[in-house]
Amino acid sequence: LPAPGTVEFKNVTFGYPGAEAPVLSDISFTAKPGQTTAIIGSTGAGKTTLLNLIPRLYDATEGEILIGGLPLRELGRETISQNISSVPQRPYLFSGTIASNLRFGAQEAEEEDLWEALRIAQADGFVAEREGQLESKISQGGTNVSGGQRQRLCIARALAAKPKTYLFDDSFSALDVSTDAKLRAALVEPTKDAAVIIVAQRVSTITEADQILVLDHGEIVARGTHEELLESSETYQEIVTS
Ligand code: DGT
Ligand code: MG
Structure with missing residues (x-):
């Protein structure tokens, strides 16, 4: 069997219930542990839909x-949530404390582990400044933290779960360039044995990816490394220069 955490799409087509045309057509790729797979494409191309198929x-x-070589349909909800962590495009926080939000996929996590996840996500500073720190209250939907803070808390939540597969949907877009760079540098070590799939808007953030899939109207129109795609794909060149 392929290593745990490996994600394989085999000729996947998907249409939303009731919609006429499929949103994804004949998608095939493999995301391997230890590698970063980036998905790029214009708005409405199907990037979020593709990611959302992975946690079912x-x-x-x-x-x-x-x-990991096993059909997704045969894996239980629990197995899926234990092995796959997803940072959604609109990161969501529950009413409760910062700690309870971070423990969503990691009930057993010690406070030390939570701080470690916060450090990697560049969120330890603002949590330390809040009254109550890990026990400080988050309102429903996380409206009492900023969008960038919400994004970083959701990244910390994913890290605390120590999954084999990470899904990041445009998860760095609310961060300033310097925080984005620090966070990505800090992510290298904790995610080094996991399969990382990352949807990006900015090409600059995915030039190091092991493979980049260019999605256009629900189809993979090109794939390769940044250098390969610069040579081979007009769609990619358009994205780079846009
Ligand atoms: P983004 O986030 O703006 O860069 O766009 P993507 O690439 O994430 O696109 P996605 O997957 O959200 O949407 C792809 C297509 O599917 C687009 O035509 C809108 C449609 N769509 C998205 N979510 C739903 C849904 O819940 N129901 C239906 N019927 N259509 C949806
Ligand atoms: Mg999206």
């Missing part, structure tokens, strides 16, 4: 998704 928010209409 929806099931593929055709084709198959395998995790």
Whole structure:
């Protein structure tokens, strides 16, 4: 079997219930542990939809998704949530404390582990400044923290769960360039054995990815490294220069 955490799409087609045309057509790729797979493409291309199939928010209409070589449909909810952490495009916090939000996928995590996750996510500073720190209250939807702080707390939540597969949906967009750079440098070590799939808007943030998939109208129109795509893909060149 492929290593745990490996994500394989085999000819996956998906259409939303009731919609006429599929949103994803014949998607095939493998995301391996120890590698970063980036997905790039214009708005509405299907990037979020593709990521959402992995934790089974929806099931593929055709084709198959395998995790560590096992059909996704045969894995239980618990197995999926223990092995896959997703930072959604609109990161969500629950009413409760910062600690309870971070322990969402890691009930057993010690306070030390939570601080470690916060440090990596560049969120330890503002949490330390809040009254009550880990026990400080988060309002429903996280409206009492900024968008960038919410994003970093959701990244820390994903890290605390120590999954085999990480899904980041445009998770760095609310961060300033310097925080973004620090966070990515800090992510290298804790994610080094995991399969990392990252949806990006800015090419500058994914030039180091092991493979980049260029999604256009629900199809993978090109794939390769940054250098390869600069040579081979007009769509990619357009994204780079836009
Ligand atoms: P983004 O985040 O603006 O860069 O766009 P993507 O690439 O994440 O696109 P995505 O996957 O959100 O949407 C792809 C297509 O699917 C787009 O035509 C809108 C449609 N769509 C998205 N979510 C839903 C949904 O919940 N129901 C239906 N019927 N269509 C949806
Ligand atoms: Mg999206």
